[in-house]
Amino acid sequence: MSESPTPAEKRAFVRSLAQRNPGFRVAVVEDARVTCHQRGERYEFRSGLDTLFQIIRLMWVSDAFTAHVAYRLRAALMRRRVPVIPRLLHRFAMRSAQVSIGPGVLMHPGVYLVHGQLVLDGLVEVHPGAVLSPWVTVGLRAGNVQGPTIGPRVNVGTGAKLIGPITIGAEAQIGANAVVVSDVRPGATVVGMPAREVG
Amino acid sequence: MTPAERAERKERKRKLRELHARHPKFFDAVAQDAYVTSCHRGEYFDPNKASMLQYASRALRLMWSSDAFFAHVCYRARMRLRSLGVPVLPRLLHKISMITSQLSIGDPVVMAPGVYIAHGQTVIDGLVEIGHGCVIAPWTSIGLVSGNLQGPRIGERVFVGTGARVLGDFEVGDDVVIAAQAMVTTDVPSGVIVGGIPAKVIGNA
Numbered sequence: 426m427s428e429s430p431t432p433a434e435k436r437a438f439v440r441s442l443a444q445r446n447p448g449f450r451v452a453v454v455e456d457a458r459v460t461c462h463q464r465g466e467r468y469e470f471r472s473g474l475d476t477l478f479q480i481i482r483l484m485w486v487s488d489a490f491t492a493h494v495a496y497r498l499r500a501a502l503m504r505r506r507v508p509v510i511p512r513l514l515h516r517f518a519m520r521s522a523q524v525s526i527g528p529g530v531l532m533h534p535g536v537y538l539v540h541g542q543l544v545l546d547g548l549v550e551v552h553p554g555a556v557l558s559p560w561v562t563v564g565l566r567a568g569n570v571q572g573p574t575i576g577p578r579v580n581v582g583t584g585a586k587l588i589g590p591i592t593i594g595a596e597a598q599i600g601a602n603a604v605v606v607s608d609v610r611p612g613a614t615v616v617g618m619p620a621r622e623v624g
Numbered sequence: 625m626t627p628a629e630r631a632e633r634k635e636r637k638r639k640l641r642e643l644h645a646r647h648p649k650f651f652d653a654v655a656q657d658a659y660v661t662s663c664h665r666g667e668y669f670d671p672n673k674a675s676m677l678q679y680a681s682r683a684l685r686l687m688w689s690s691d692a693f694f695a696h697v698c699y700r701a702r703m704r705l706r707s708l709g710v711p712v713l714p715r716l717l718h719k720i721s722m723i724t725s726q727l728s729i730g731d732p733v734v735m736a737p738g739v740y741i742a743h744g745q746t747v748i749d750g751l752v753e754i755g756h757g758c759v760i761a762p763w764t765s766i767g768l769v770s771g772n773l774q775g776p777r778i779g780e781r782v783f784v785g786t787g788a789r790v791l792g793d794f795e796v797g798d799d800v801v802i803a804a805q806a807m808v809t810t811d812v813p814s815g816v817i818v819g820g821i822p823a824k825v826i827g828n829a
Contacts, residue, residue, distance in 0.1 A: 488728050540728050540747045559747045583765040601789040602807045617821050
């Protein structure tokens with residue numbers, strides 16, 4: 426039987442999680458690009474100034490982008506071990522678009538949050554190009570901190586729940602209101618409760 | 625910018641203006657919303673006998689006591705300002721309605737006067753039409769499937785249950801009940817109850 430980790434070990438573990446977070450600038454630029462692409466807008470930015478302008482525009486016009494940027498800032502600050510401010514940014518993200526993303530989540534640059542209203546927690550990994558619709562929960566099964574791994578360009582439909590240590594293959598489609606509790610093959614479409622493959 | 629791009633942009637703006645012209649007037653919409661919300665909350669009043677002042681006091685009271693009515697009024701004000709071409713303010717009102725009741729209703733949505741949003745927590749986006757007397761429960765999404773901007777057209781007095789998803793290009797008839805957690809992706813005839821993933825007819829309303 427293994428001994429339970431000491432508080433120092435726990436802290437070191439949390440810190441090691443924060444170390445994986447991407448840099449703020451890279452992440453936000455890539456997120457902006459993917460968001461523009463998904464919104465059917467121009468996504469090749471001409472210059473640094475254009476990029477900045479597009480980011481500010483998206484924060485204004487897109488429902489969840491402000492919260493998304495707040496999350497990115499929080500992740501970057503956590504990596505630099507800044508105290509207090511990350512928690513405030515988390516509160517802000519929850520207020521502005523109900524985006525609640527836990528500290529154990531590794532979100533690669535280039536993820537699109539459609540309207541917000543989502544909960545991600547646990548040791549979750551989200552690969553680039555993933556689209557997360559509203560009312561999505563990506564989380565844990567009781568007694569296991571390992572959460573889902575969402576592959577590149579996965580489309581998670583509105584209200585879907587992804588629970589437990591599962592892997593969603595690249596370019597898979599998760600139907601609306603699906604409850605996914607097992608692995609999904611790359612490119613597959615799953616729907617229902619529990620989710621089954623269709624098509 | 626090429627002439628083709630410019631023409632396309634002009635066309636899109638014209639379509640948007642047309643869409644905005646279809647939004648109801650602010651006072652009409654809020655009065656109807658207050659009436660429908662009151663009825664569903666069991667506070668019936670006779671719409672023919674009520675004066676302007678009574679409507680206004682109703683609306684103010686509902687903004688205080690009903691979870692989503694304030695956000696709903698923000699939405700109505702926003703759409704009116706949008707159609708008048710006022711800048712900045714509509715977007716701020718949108719943020720307020722998102723913060724107060726998690727109510728996110730997109731610009732292209734046309735909502736007839738007299739809709740009851742029970743607690744908020746609703747996302748509606750795309751070219752969606754919602755008829756008079758509809759009830760929208762929390763955690764619902766009404767909107768698009770990827771690759772098509774046309775959303776559902778929902779008839780009158782439709783009840784959209786908790787957690788229901790109504791996604792895609794189709795029509796929902798009048799007096800329909802959409803059960804909790806249902807996922808509706810095809811046409812629904814009038815006067816039925818639909819439920820399940822994907823939704824099937826399970827009875828008559």
